[in-house]
Amino acid sequence: xxxNRRFSALPDFPLADMVRVQRHLxxxxxxxxxxxxxxxxxxxxxxxxxxxxxxxxETAYSRYxxxxxxxxxxxxxxxxxxxxxxxxxxxxxxxxPLIGSKEGIAHLPFGLLNDGDAAVIPDPGYQAYVGSVxxxxxxxxxxxxxxxxxxxIPLTDISGEIANRVRILYLNYPNxxxxxxxxxxxxxxxxxxxxxxxxxxxxxHAYSEIAFDGYRPRSVLEFKGARDVAIEYHSFxxxxxxxxxxxxxxxxxxxxISILSKVKSFLxxxxxxxxxxxxxxxxxxxxxWVPGNVATFQKRRDIAxxxxxxxxxxxxxxHATMYLWVPVPTRxxxxxxxxxxxxxxxxxxxxxxxxxxxxxxxxxxxLTRTEARLAEAAQRLGRLL
Numbered sequence: 001x002x003x004n005r006r007f008s009a010l011p012d013f014p015l016a017d018m019v020r021v022q023r024h025l026x027x028x029x030x031x032x033x034x035x036x037x038x039x040x041x042x043x044x045x046x047x048x049x050x051x052x053x054x055x056x057x058e059t060a061y062s063r064y065x066x067x068x069x070x071x072x073x074x075x076x077x078x079x080x081x082x083x084x085x086x087x088x089x090x091x092x093x094x095x096x097p098l099i100g101s102k103e104g105i106a107h108l109p110f111g112l113l114n115d116g117d118a119a120v121i122p123d124p125g126y127q128a129y130v131g132s133v134x135x136x137x138x139x140x141x142x143x144x145x146x147x148x149x150x151x152x153i154p155l156t157d158i159s160g161e162i163a164n165r166v167r168i169l170y171l172n173y174p175n176x177x178x179x180x181x182x183x184x185x186x187x188x189x190x191x192x193x194x195x196x197x198x199x200x201x202x203x204x205h206a207y208s209e210i211a212f213d214g215y216r217p218r219s220v221l222e223f224k225g226a227r228d229v230a231i232e233y234h235s236f237x238x239x240x241x242x243x244x245x246x247x248x249x250x251x252x253x254x255x256x257i258s259i260l261s262k263v264k265s266f267l268x269x270x271x272x273x274x275x276x277x278x279x280x281x282x283x284x285x286x287x288x289w290v291p292g293n294v295a296t297f298q299k300r301r302d303i304a305x306x307x308x309x310x311x312x313x314x315x316x317x318x319h320a321t322m323y324l325w326v327p328v329p330t331r332x333x334x335x336x337x338x339x340x341x342x343x344x345x346x347x348x349x350x351x352x353x354x355x356x357x358x359x360x361x362x363x364x365x366x367l368t369r370t371e372a373r374l375a376e377a378a379q380r381l382g383r384l385l
Contacts, residue, residue, distance in 0.1 A: 006135050033377045036348040040368045042241040045289045051281035055274035065270030067261045069097035073276045076283040077249050085219040093254040096261050099271045101235040101248035106132035111259040112167055113138035119168040120158050124359030129170045144358035151180035155193050163197050172204040174320035177364040181319050187223050194229040201230040209239040211320040212298045231256040240282045247279045297322055300367040304374040311382025324365040334363050345380035
């Protein structure tokens with residue numbers, strides 16, 4: 001079948017082959033511990049489930065939502081942004097509900113990039129960045145995230161002629177997969193860079209609420225000048241264990257919100273209004289419910305890190321996200337290590353190279369199973385050393 005060159009150039013989606021191997025092992029009775037995908041085995045807040053059950057039965061919620069969506073959700077997002085970050089936003093001009101933050105991230109390049117325009121993409125990084133840039137006709141400029149740079153994109157790597165072609169710069173802090181966090185000075189530097197070069201700053205803030213040890217991630221919109229250049233993406237998926245519900249939002253520069261909304265109007269008609277009503281309930285219980293959920297992830301982090309250290313892995317506890325970014329301690333590639341972990345020990349981990357060549361030398365563990373299962377997985381992985 002004939003496909004276009006942009007589609008043909010797409011990389012393989014992470015974990016595609018490992019899912020096949022996992023199913024084969026499970027069919028043979030192998031006890032597989034899946035720590036690959038960031039999809040926790042935890043429940044959403046009860047208030048969210050109750051609101052969803054109620055809203056599904058309301059006839060008005062079965063109509064087309066379009067891009068305007070549910071007014072109460074837009075207003076709740078604006079209130080939450082003020083409570084959480086001290087940022088005041090217009091719920092109708094600076095907020096846009098999304099069918100999960102992924103689709104909003106993926107649709108943005110279609111409104112901003114011409115053929116040959118470039119976008120700076122962290123490597124390793126969320127594959128929606130590179131895939132959407134390629135499909136929209138842009139050129140992905142993959143900038144390696146290195147430990148010696150604290151897994152930050154060095155702006156010196158996007159200077160000169162390269163800078164003249166860049167239209168979008170993607171950031172994601174707290175970062176998936178490296179778990180890195182960015183200091184205030186870095187955000188200030190990036191905003192100044194984007195203003196100087198006329199670049200849109202797209203900040204993926206999916207992990208804003210999963211942070212530990214007193215660390216509180218900031219919104220990019222808290223920084224002076226950000227509204228001139230930035231759009232920020234938020235998600236209900238990780239914060240409220242609502243990965244399958246597909247709900248998120250974009251917030252920021254009103255022109256960028258308008259561009260994204262227009263692109264989406266040709267591609268979707270918005271998320272089911274009952275799901276948006278459930279999202280409103282989630283934001284309403286944020287202060288009471290989220291700390292307990294984060295405490296669960298912190299317990300998992302602490303046990304997993306301790307057990308991995310005990311069996312010989314070089315790892316420190318991250319300040320944020322639901323992941324561990326672990327150096328491969330053997331001389332094999334990250335893909336070979338992950339394949340051996342699955343085939344010989346029944347543990348699914350994500351090889352760093354699956355999220356870009358810059359991830360080679362590491363593998364990612366998702367804190368998506370109980371403390372006991374994480375401890376068992378660490379013991380099994382220790383046998384690979």
